[in-house]
Amino acid sequence: MDPDRSATPPALDEQPTDVTERSKAEDLDLDTVSAGEQLTDNMGHVVSDDQNTLRAGERGPSLLEDFFFREKIHHFDHERIPERVVHARGAGAHGYFELTESLERYTYARVLTEVGKRTPVFVRFSTVAGFRGSADTPRDVRGFAVKFYTEEGNWDIVGNNMPVFFIQDAIKFPDLIHAVKPEPHREIPQAASAHDTFYDFISLTPESMHMMMWLHTDRSLPRYFSTMDGFGVHTFRLVNAAGESHFVKFHWKPLLGAHSLVWDESQKIMGKDPDFQRRHLWETIDEGGTLEWDFGVQIFSAEQAAEWDFDVLDPTKIVPEDLVPVRRVGRLVLNRNVDNFFAETEQVAFMPTNLVPGIDFTNDPLLQGRTFSYLDTQLSRLGSPNWPELPINRPLAPVRNNQRDGHMRQTINRGRVSYFPNGMAGNKPDQMGEAGFVTYPEEVRGTKRRVRAESFSDHYGQARLFWNSMTPVEREHITKSWAFELSMCELREVRLRMLEHLYRVNEVMADQVALALGEETRGAQPGGQQDSAEETARLARATSPTSASGGLERTGGLSLEEDQPHLAKGRKVAVLVAPGVDAAQVAQARQALQAAGAKAEVVGTRLGQIEPGVEAKKTLTNADSVLYDAVLIPGGAASAQALLRRPEALHFIAESYRHAKPIAAIGEGEGVLRASPVAAGLQALAGQEQEFGILAGDEAAQVLRALPDAVAQHRFWGRPQA
Numbered sequence: 001m002d003p004d005r006s007a008t009p010p011a012l013d014e015q016p017t018d019v020t021e022r023s024k025a026e027d028l029d030l031d032t033v034s035a036g037e038q039l040t041d042n043m044g045h046v047v048s049d050d051q052n053t054l055r056a057g058e059r060g061p062s063l064l065e066d067f068f069f070r071e072k073i074h075h076f077d078h079e080r081i082p083e084r085v086v087h088a089r090g091a092g093a094h095g096y097f098e099l100t101e102s103l104e105r106y107t108y109a110r111v112l113t114e115v116g117k118r119t120p121v122f123v124r125f126s127t128v129a130g131f132r133g134s135a136d137t138p139r140d141v142r143g144f145a146v147k148f149y150t151e152e153g154n155w156d157i158v159g160n161n162m163p164v165f166f167i168q169d170a171i172k173f174p175d176l177i178h179a180v181k182p183e184p185h186r187e188i189p190q191a192a193s194a195h196d197t198f199y200d201f202i203s204l205t206p207e208s209m210h211m212m213m214w215l216h217t218d219r220s221l222p223r224y225f226s227t228m229d230g231f232g233v234h235t236f237r238l239v240n241a242a243g244e245s246h247f248v249k250f251h252w253k254p255l256l257g258a259h260s261l262v263w264d265e266s267q268k269i270m271g272k273d274p275d276f277q278r279r280h281l282w283e284t285i286d287e288g289g290t291l292e293w294d295f296g297v298q299i300f301s302a303e304q305a306a307e308w309d310f311d312v313l314d315p316t317k318i319v320p321e322d323l324v325p326v327r328r329v330g331r332l333v334l335n336r337n338v339d340n341f342f343a344e345t346e347q348v349a350f351m352p353t354n355l356v357p358g359i360d361f362t363n364d365p366l367l368q369g370r371t372f373s374y375l376d377t378q379l380s381r382l383g384s385p386n387w388p389e390l391p392i393n394r395p396l397a398p399v400r401n402n403q404r405d406g407h408m409r410q411t412i413n414r415g416r417v418s419y420f421p422n423g424m425a426g427n428k429p430d431q432m433g434e435a436g437f438v439t440y441p442e443e444v445r446g447t448k449r450r451v452r453a454e455s456f457s458d459h460y461g462q463a464r465l466f467w468n469s470m471t472p473v474e475r476e477h478i479t480k481s482w483a484f485e486l487s488m489c490e491l492r493e494v495r496l497r498m499l500e501h502l503y504r505v506n507e508v509m510a511d512q513v514a515l516a517l518g519e520e521t522r523g524a525q526p527g528g529q530q531d532s533a534e535e536t537a538r539l540a541r542a543t544s545p546t547s548a549s550g551g552l553e554r555t556g557g558l559s560l561e562e563d564q565p566h567l568a569k570g571r572k573v574a575v576l577v578a579p580g581v582d583a584a585q586v587a588q589a590r591q592a593l594q595a596a597g598a599k600a601e602v603v604g605t606r607l608g609q610i611e612p613g614v615e616a617k618k619t620l621t622n623a624d625s626v627l628y629d630a631v632l633i634p635g636g637a638a639s640a641q642a643l644l645r646r647p648e649a650l651h652f653i654a655e656s657y658r659h660a661k662p663i664a665a666i667g668e669g670e671g672v673l674r675a676s677p678v679a680a681g682l683q684a685l686a687g688q689e690q691e692f693g694i695l696a697g698d699e700a701a702q703v704l705r706a707l708p709d710a711v712a713q714h715r716f717w718g719r720p721q722a
């Protein structure tokens, strides 16, 4: 406890039930300490010398009685815990959830009925396959886990940034994860699905095909945490005060829209800044900003679900938004960084079994299996059944039960009674019947069998629906991603098995991949010119009939290119400068971007003050275009000359161009742009530059007026490559 605060933890019965936005922060404060003046050991003894062991004689042996030494080394020797078996790499932040529309008609959960109430939350984002020390931006699914500290106990939505999953039954989860993790004989490759064991498994698991289509879009390469969707994945159940049940799918829709990296960029970021996304999360909040999502629900009845040609209990299926639109009923705001990564982000434990009254499970066999795994894993990760007492995990709702003892027990339970029924404590704490969590009384009948329901058997229909709902650019990215990943598989038999599946999803896509793999095509893709405009147009036209889609051929809500909000907020623009740069233009750029919620970062030919008011905290040596959303080259003859002499500056521009990012140049800065390797591309664009995100001119005001909109646009596809 922080000596400055001198707070005393309340006895459990007195813990606050009036949950407010601030209350989790106050709760954590009870265990938060700041560095003090005097160094002590863990027993409170003030330390005289922490840098020299106690020894017999200046050059003699160390003494066993040196309890300061032993304690320090003992603690160090044990300061690692097992990383999460999946989702090991992640970052998190605190914030709140605010309901904007009551769902009283469907549920009696207070968190979903009390409009305007701010419930504290902790959110952790993660990759799945990589180890804890891996990078932020591999091609992978992202975890999106939200813990609501509600007054009725903790509620966790342990979701992903994709709405479906690879497998239909939890018993296959260890197989899936063993296949995707580094291969066991040589522990290669790290944080990558592009290898034999993964595709060996996937090629023999056709139920994964819909999820695999998602994995091969840029959705598996989110730009920032703040530009990715979140999904509860499973169909859950809402129950209202009258005991009526509805099904529900949970969604998180980012205010900034869902926007992604491109594959080449994401690979480079893994080297240039492996902490890219967690840094952006930290810096955004540290600078007073927020990350925000709308909370959406798709609510439907069992009768509606019975009409559809797919099973809503099958986690490899979405409920298309064109069948049931997403209703936005709340918002999630992240606004506070952790004080300590290990104590909070590493020790936080999410469980799909953390539900509150009015929200319930369904019989989705993946969800059913998850009800075991998350409780179980915390024991090996956190080491004791008392892990719910950890500050980040403990609820704000009071905890009163007869559980006692165990490693690292913190709570001091008064009294003689730790059993029920009891006469000595008046049968307290009592079971509350209908006032407690009551399971929805679903009628269930059946014969015990190890089977997969027939209604789960369509594995390609929604994969096709997904392909049909993509734009030409997205189709091109999907095809290239398949070509890359399968080309990394050394075993031809694995590649061929995968191609068979791709042909069942879409023939044009499969032919393109077959071409890239040097295999026979099947006529859907004549010519073999992968990148030609003709092929792109053909890809755009290609659709295939679907099934398991509620009769839809395509649906909204799947594309990253259509119907996404476009805001410049949270974006970072590199301003390339050298001595002699026009400082007024740099100031103007900073202002224009700030007004749109974006940031200008000066990247200099060297560190430090370049001109009055222009300080470079980044340089051409330690920064790179992949870390920015756009680039600006301001005027100033000497600056432009110096930039032209630096190959890194020209590479910066060329790569921004290739990754379809906005490029702006003012005055002499335009000369740098036109002399860079993109010159030929720019010539081909003559007259259409602005349409393709190239803003160049002598008028600073004019260029800078257009820049925030171009930054918001995110990417300008289809530029001619030089």
Ligand code: HDD
Pocket (backbone or CB within 6 Å): 084, 085, 086, 087, 090, 124, 125, 126, 142, 143, 144, 145, 158, 159, 160, 164, 165, 169, 170, 171, 173, 232, 233, 234, 315, 348, 349, 350, 366, 369, 370, 373, 374, 377, 378
């Ligand atoms: Fe899981 C962690 C999401 C299926 C077993 N899972 C974990 C995390 C997320 C998900 C976001 C990280 C939580 C955190 O930040 O601490 N998992 C999902 C989703 C799934 C899913 C969306 C399918 C819809 N998971 C799933 C299955 C099993 C597990 C079928 C086991 C049968 N997941 C685990 C786990 C983890 C975990 C081993 C590792 C660390 C942890 O739980 O706390 O128990």
